[in-house]
Amino acid sequence: MASSELKDKVYGELSRITQAISNPKRMELLDLLSQKSWSVEELAREINMSVASTSQHLQVLKVARLVQARRQGNFIFYQVADDHVLRLVSAVKDLGFTRYAEIDRVLQDYNEESHSLESITLEELMKRSGKEKIMLIDVRPPDEYASGHIRNAISIPLPELKKRFKDLPKDKTIVAYCRGPLCVMAQEAVKFLNSKKFKAIRMEDGYVDWKLKQVS
Amino acid sequence: MASSELKDKVYGELSRITQAISNPKRMELLDLLSQKSWSVEELAREINMSVASTSQHLQVLKVARLVQARRQGNFIFYQVADDHVLRLVSAVKDLGFTRYAEIDRVLQDYNEESHSLESITLEELMKRSGKEKIMLIDVRPPDEYASGHIRNAISIPLPELKKRFKDLPKDKTIVAYCRGPLCVMAQEAVKFLNSKKFKAIRMEDGYVDWKLKQVS
């Protein structure tokens, strides 16, 4: 085989990956799958698409070996294949968020308040949690917490916050996180807690960001 | 704007990136551009494609803001926009190499000897260079060395090795690197040096891998 054929073969294989993530709906699927396993039906509802189309997109991701399927009862649950996939999705999002002012503008328009809320990054959290009293709460749905969460975070799903906020300490800073910057749950939690005179701040990074920092 | 429109907008923007890298030739271009700036003509020759087609691919990458163009004399030189792009390309390659046995097989078929050569990783190099006497040589063309190289590496382009090998020390381990695992230059260098009774080994990681480890 000539050298150019060799290169074509290699980049052809690599483009099986990039081809698979080239579609907006498939990026959305991968982003959802980064949090937990989902059935096809759930995913279809979440991304606003017919079950058949969703299934086809999942097939594409499966053939590229970015996701895996397993049956559980009547349902088939999909999940990301491994951390390399998380890293790839994360690299795309990092690039996108730093690059495209459009995304930020869209998000800001959607929720003016969100940007006025105090927020910290994962790194700041790490530093500060050594020095001061901080309580980290994960406000995502319980199944997502169960399938992985930041160490020492406790689960208080957003809908439960109104019942459980009284148990929270007033002398600690409460840091709330959810799926990531695109998710509004942590923001809602912080607004609510602040209205109840807690010292609450948001962290935009999510579990996946934390997880990826652990290994390296 | 409804929440679903918002999401569509966000993932639509992200897919401008993934769409741009979805093509094998464009992946190859990005990989080349990771090493240094290239003119359209040079790139066209390297990827075996007409200048017009190459230019069109570069336009796509430029619109997605993955690369930048600047004029220099009669030529227009392209370069990657920033480190986020390097990280993205690197994430794709990492995933590809670990995932697709096909790639490895293709490479192995192409050069049986390459896999029998002793080689080390970047991390091993870092560790060992504290303890033993190691000389690191960069065997890429001089312009690539000039546009960035691993700290403390000295430049000995492969074609010059036959003239200059006599100046190399026999009491140190010589580690040679080039563009990365797909590149054969370091391998050639190691084979040559070993035949001259030097203790030479290859490192498959390249400058880009090193650079990306510096920041994080």
Add this chain to the structure above:
DNA sequence: ATTCTATTCAATAACTTAATTGAATAGTTG
């Protein structure tokens, strides 16, 4: 065994992407 249900498959039509060609352009060089 039969029913039920989540998922997948197949066919289609609208749309997008890609390589090729030859012409146009913009900017440098003499």
Add this chain to the structure above:
DNA sequence: CAACTATTCAATTAAGTTATTGAATAGAAT
């Protein structure tokens, strides 16, 4: 400023991608 040259543009054709629909399937549940 005229000639030159690297790059880009535009038009075309072929190939690939996507959403939609309705039918098929595979496996679990009863």
